[in-house]
Amino acid sequence: MRPIRLLLLALLLGALGFAGVAAAGLVVTPGDSFGAGTGDVQVGCVATVDTAAVTTKTVNPAGSFEVLGVDVSGLAPDCAGQQVTVTARDGAGDALGTAYGMASGASTARANFAAPIPDGNQITDYAIIVQDEAAQVYGGFLTGQAVVGSTLTAVVAAAGLPAQTVGYTWLRSTDGGSNWAPINGAGGSTYVLTAADLAAEIRVHASITNVDGTESVDTDPVGPVTGAAPVLTQIEVTGTPVVFQSPVTAQVAATGTPSPTVDYIWQRSIDGGVTWADIPGATNSTFTPRNEDYDTYLRLRATATNAVSSTTGYSGKTSLVGGFAPTVTSMTMTGSVYVGSAVRVNPNVQGGPIPQEVYQWQWSIDGAEWRDIDGATATTYSPVAGDVGHRLRMRILAINPLGMTTAYSTFTRAVSATQISSIGDLTLSLAPNWASVDPTGPWTSAVAGISAGLSDGTTSITTYNSSGTTDASVWWVNGTEDPAGSVTAVLYDADGNVVQAGGFSSQFNSYVGGSYWTHSITISNAAVGPGYELRVVNSSGHAIDAYQSVATRATLP
Structure with a gap:
């Protein structure tokens, strides 16, 4: 420990006159205060020495000592550890003796004079002296288990006046203590061992600091750190x-x-x-x-x-891995169907394990009876001249160890020789021309106009009848009869091949009260190309046919 340095902060020289009489006839002068920060008084220490409370306490049996108590009634807690000095003087002002007491924070310091002070003398001088003591470390050690995940605690014994602060630096050694490195982020009095500390030794470097300096100590290491x-x-x-x-x-x-x-x-x-x-x-x-x-x-x-x-x-083994039989969830068709083009079907096949897929393209004239196309066994097919007028579809066979399934795509329109110019629903509306009908007698032939057009509005049609005019010839029946007949519209390409057909079979209602009828024929998804021709064909076998024109037709541009 460094020597105690006593510095007189203030000396109160009281007047020689009596200010008060204490026990044993001693005269006591008034005290004074020392504020925080005054001279070497520790910051935060405020003390008032009230000499009116100085008393003679005891005289030992041999009569050689007298003890004075000095009341420090204004002592702040931060003054604990400050030294109080009390001086007794005779009437001439000469010092008779000096006593020292240590402020305890309990508002009283005891000062013991080495010899009795005779009656009639004054206790006149009081001082508070800073008792500085440099920071002192007496030792340190670590507590806790040297196991990853455990907490180590640093315990440091230190002293010093004024009060000291302690700083901790945790150190790790991986070479048996020859070299030590700071542990990042470890700066408090406790440290939780991590995986990085496994097999290493740990210690703390503690620094104790006050206004008079810094002292430090290294704890003994713990470790090597273990884990489970x-x-x-x-x-x-x-x-x-x-x-x-x-x-x-x-x-x-x-x-x-x-x-x-x-x-x-x-x-x-x-x-x-x-x-x-x-x-x-x-x-x-x-x-x-x-x-x-x-x-x-x-x-x-x-x-x-x-x-x-x-x-x-x-783990143990699972049950045998299972699967499921094939299914075809969809067959999407893309592309065009004219000679030299390509049409493709993209099937979506499910199954586990992955099924084998077998493809076969087919053609049909009427959409009811289908025949395989030799060599057409891929997902894509390119129509040839022999396919003109035929519709196409693809058959898929999906097979895995758990089953087999067959599915068919939708079928295409009829294959054309050349690329089509328009696709839509082709509708013919047939209505009678009542201007040439005599409603009072047997009905004779009437003229019905034929109009037709694609639903997408891209193609206009000029119609012709067998006479070369733009009318279609229609026979009407007597109002007392109710005949029936069928009409078919057939679409031909420029080479005279049938491309598509559509029509209806229905009764043609007789004229009643000036009413008249209108019939329509629709060919769905019609594919129209240059030079195509639409022909209206009537049925035979009824007593009176509704339509007598044999080759009523419309030529498409």
């Missing part, structure tokens, strides 16, 4: 595996210090569990079987790792 190796306490797999559909899930638990991490890898066996192979990329706790996993067994390999070591374990 990981242990896998649970590896279970749940779920019934099905290719592409039903996953399996692992539940894994592990203990250890520090807490271990767990890595997953799923494995498959093709020989009933005798040998196992890792499944590439299957590293999550949940796994959905893939195509190649069908009819195999699965299991999980789990590895728990921490800073101490690692350990590996395996």
Whole structure:
């Protein structure tokens, strides 16, 4: 400990006159105050020495000592440890003796004079002296377990006046104590050991500081720091595996210090569990079987790792990985159907394992009877000249070990020789021309106009009848009869091939009260190209035919 340095902050010289009489006839002068920060008085210390309370306390049996008590009634708590000086003088002002007392913070300091002070003398001088003591460290040590995850606490014994502060620097050594490095972020009196401390030694460098300087101490090291190796306490797999559909899930638990991490890898066996192979990329706790996993067994390999070591374990094997029979959920068709073009079907086939898909293009004249096209076994087909006038579709056969299914695409319009210019619903509206009808007698022939157009509005049609005029000839029946007939509209390409046909079969109502009828024929999704011709054909076999024109036709541009 450094020597005590006593500095007189203030000396109160009282008047020689009597200010008060204490016990034993001693005269006591008034006291004074010393504010915080005055001279060497510690900041925060405020003291008032009230000499009126000075008393003679005891005289020992030999009569050689007298004890005075000095009341420091205004002593602030921060003055604890400050020294109080009391001086007694005779009537001539000569000092008879000086006593010292230590302020305790309890508002009183005791000052003991070495010899009795005779009656009639004065206790005249009082001083508060700073008792500075440099920071002092008596030692330090660490408490706690040197195990990862445990808390170490630094205990430092220190002293000093004024009060001191303590700083902590935690140090780590990985070479048996030869070299020490600060631990980032560790600056308090406690430190929680981490995985980085495993096998290292730990100590604290403590610095104690006050206004008179700094002292420091290094604690004895603890360690090497240990941990607990990981242990896998649970590896279970749940779920019934099905290719592409039903996953399996692992539940894994592990203990250890520090807490271990767990890595997953799923494995498959093709020989009933005798040998196992890792499944590439299957590293999550949940796994959905893939195509190649069908009819195999699965299991999980789990590895728990921490800073101490690692350990590996395996789950039991799952049930045999199942699958499901093929289904064709959709067949989307794209492309064009004229000679030299290409039409494609994109099937969506489900199944586990992945089904084998067999394709076959077919053609039909009427959409009812279909024939295979030799060599057309891909998803894409390019129509040839022999396909003109035929409709096309694709048949798919999907096969896997669990079943087989067959599906057909929608069929196309009839193949044309050249690229079409427009597609839409082609509608013919037929209405009688009543101007040439005599409603009073047997009805004779009437003239019905034919108008036609594509629903997309891109094609206009000029119609002709068998006479070369722009009217279609229609025979009407007597009002007393109710005949029936059928009409068909046929679309021909420029080479005279039938492309599409449409029509109706219905009764043509007789004229009643001036009413008349209108019929329409619609060819859905008509494909019209240059030089195409639309012909209206009537039925035969009825007593009176509704339409007598044989070759009423419309020529399309």
